Amino acid sequence: MGNCLPSQNEPQTRPIDSAFKLPSPLPTWPSSSGGEFGSGYIDLGGLHVCQISAFKKVWVTYEGGPDNLGATIFEPSSIPDGFSVLGYYGQPNNQPLFGWVLVGKDNSTGADILKPPSDYTLVWSSEALKINQTTPAYIWLPVPPEGYKAVGHVVTTSPEKPPADKIRCVREDFTDNCEVESWVWGLGSSSDPNGFNVNSLRPSNRDIEAQGVPVGTFAANIDGSAAISLSCLKNNNFTTFSSMPNLAQIEALFREYSPVVYFHPEETYLTSSVNWYFASGALLYTQGDESNPVAVNPDGENLPQGGSNDGTYWLDLPVDETAKETVKKGDLKSTEVYLHVKPMLGGTFTDIVVWLFYPFNGPATAKLGILNIPLGRTGEHIGDWEHLTLRISNFTGVLYRMYFSAHSSGAWVDTRDLEFSDGGNKPVAYASRNGHANYSAPGVVLQGPNDEIGIRNDTAKSNLVLECGAKYSVVAAPESVVEPAWLNYRRKWGPHITYELKEEVEKVEGILTGGVKDLFQSLVNILPNELFEEDGPTGPKEKNFWAGDER
Secondary structure, eight states, X not given: OOOOOOOTTOOSOOGGGSBOOOSSOOOOOOOOTTOOTTSSEEESSSEEEEEEOOEEEEEEESSSSGGGOOEEEEEEOSOOTTOEEOOOEEEETTSOBOOOEEEEEEOOSSSOSEEOOSEEEEEEEOTTOOOOBSSOOEEEEEEOOTTEEOOSOEEESSXXXXXXXXXXXXXXXXXXXXXXXXXXXXXXXXTXXXXXXXXXXXXXXXXXXXXXXXXXXXXXXXXXXXXXXXXXXXXTTGGGOTTSOOHHHHHHHHHHHOOEEEEOTTOOSOOOOHHXXXXXXXXXXXXXXXXXXXXXXXXXXXXXXXXXXXXXXXXXXXXXXXXXXXXXXXXXXXXXXEEEEEEETTTTEEEEEEEEEEXXXXXXXXXXXXXXXXOTTTTOEEEEEEEEEEEEETTTOOEEEEEEEETTEEEEEEGGGOOBSTTSSOBEEEEOTTTOOEESSOEEEEESSSSSEEEEEEEOOOSOEEETTTSEEEEEOSSOOOOOGGGGBXXXXXXXEEOOHHHHHHHHHTTOOHHXXXXXXXXXXXXXXXXXXXXXXXXXXXXXXXXXXXX
């Protein structure tokens, strides 16, 4: 890719020298009548865009950026006839090549959607820098004609301005606001407000009805002025959902990418299906009539529908102690995962949210140096909902990244950084012992101030495995599906529980001495409130990202 000459000090190999590929070839997706999914093209309402992942190198630096391995700037290549460049692609050298940019074609009958820039402004040059690089680089900002906006930069190895037809600007009504997403390169750090940085971009508004479309380009900025001069695209054809997969394609996608979840070998509290939980004695309580709980029907049809989480209703375990302990442990063999399918990033991507239900969340354990301290009942709650999210390109059907929920937050992991199961394209997730936070790799993650003090999240591979593709159902999607009654139960899936923090702390402190007791007290002072008070967890539809992006 490209004809750049290496410098004398160029490392022999870097991760970016290899392009990432999924472990197995993708199948042919089921066809759809008139749909665009998997076609390689999406119509934004007269502006046709194509996702390009073939590149030629323009500039390479071997220092700075993530892991101080430098970065590479690419120009899109192998562009289909009639399409124009909208911007260049940049990526850190510490990762295998796995990126894309959009190219555009004006397919409208009215005023031009795409126009060449009227001029260029030099944003930055590496000419005066004493850094290890292939050649000096010059980053140019297109100056758009009136009524148009730039959505990407041009990068050259010459101080002469690029030709006007090198790139296209986009008519304002086909653009949207964008913001910085991740750090690509810089000589300082990503948080240095006074340095020069290159950052990838994403739409500022990413709700399911938002029309902003990422172009895959980057913003070059000095002194923290990121993303001000560039825009994202806008899908003016978004309401048709023409680029979204139909139900047959959704099922094919999930068969291909269904996650494999490993539980810790000492996990006590496993998943179950919602129906198993109801049929095993789950009870519905009503405020003011707590002495007369009602057994929940196995299909959940007698659950209150709609309303708000106002404390009027909540679910709880069976009263019988033997039944209660049985239900707490879940039932792995009955487990069914529940899929929520939603359009994202202006309908150019599909998120398949994979919901997992646990009847019970177990207690927490603290790490204090070399000591592990059980925290009694702290962290326990009833009715635990966790999720994983697959983000899939509607241009190609390729898995782009995966989200791992962890307590009240989580993390996106790019596909190139995922573990896959048995040579196939099924990504692996690890659920932490008792707390059920999801991670992309085994080990211990601490909630705390450093690597020695915190709440343990232990994950490991074991024989306790959930193949999410073995049993699943689509419970919500743009295409009409029958939503189960439990999905529209908008109340609490567990009772309000307040742990006696002072009592629990005193129990632990009673067995500690000296500096260890001081460490424990410092940990207690920073623990999140969710560990000490549970107001009854809510179901999937009550989560703030149900109609938006993962935060």
